[in-house]
Amino acid sequence: MAGPLLETKPSPADPPFPLARLRARGELIEIRAADLRFTAEETAVNFNEVMEAALKAQDVAALEARTEGWVAALQQAALSVQGRNDIAGFIAGFTGDDRYIVDYLVEEVLKRQPEPVPRFLLQTFIPSRLGGSLCDAVTGQAGGKAMLEVLECGNMFLVTLDDYRTWYRHHHLFADVLQARLMDEPPGWVAKLHLRAS
Incomplete structure (x- = not known):
């Protein structure tokens, strides 16, 4: 092999390569959002x-x-x-309610996602920490852990809080945008989310 495969991460998702195998062999150099x-x-x-x-x-x-x-x-x-x-x-x-930040995140991030993603992000905005079962409780649907992993792989402004993919949080500015968008939702729906999150 000519050398390690260089994987850059400005793209929104992991490439379709066997990353775990390449990583284990030392054939992968990863540049993630944190880098x-x-x-x-x-x-x-x-x-x-x-x-x-x-x-x-x-x-x-x-x-x-x-x-x-x-x-x-x-x-x-x-x-x-x-x-x-x-x-x-x-x-x-x-904050994330700055017009340039809002425009960028709404136009370049939220509007480019399939419908379940923005809804899931809005529903899970309320807790300060996100885990699979907590997301299931807040959204009223199963699959919260899988969705969190998909969002993490897609670089959807989730910050991992541990090495086990158990707990996450939203990026501060992204959370501000979600909060602003949540204010446009019906108050009864928002109150129900708060009750489920508690």
Whole structure:
């Protein structure tokens, strides 16, 4: 073999290769979403040197924590920062309801998913931690664990909380978008989700 297969992960899903076998043989180099995230230092360079925004260290740290280093969100934040007098105030309030973030996540992520996926994401937004049986309880349907694994493999803004694929959480900004979309749903349906989640 010519060398290890390089698998990059900007695509939305794992490629159709025998990844477990390649990984076990040491024939796979994986670059996952976590590897592509900006660190606080990279965020500072991007804003202060590339964008010439002159952010303070605490603003960089807040932005990096809020976006979890997600490069597309940092780019959207950079667009939003331009021309603002109170950059620190903007960063302090920067959430997934920023119009650029909402537009990106709705147009590029949610609308491109088959119908069960956005519904599942909305229904499972309420708990802060997601597990298969909890998702089953909240959605009122079986298959929550399988759906979580599909969403994880599809890079659908789920953060794994353990090495066993037992617990997950939504990315902070994605959770904000889901919360905003949940407010458009009938109040009775949302109350039922809260009751099931509890």
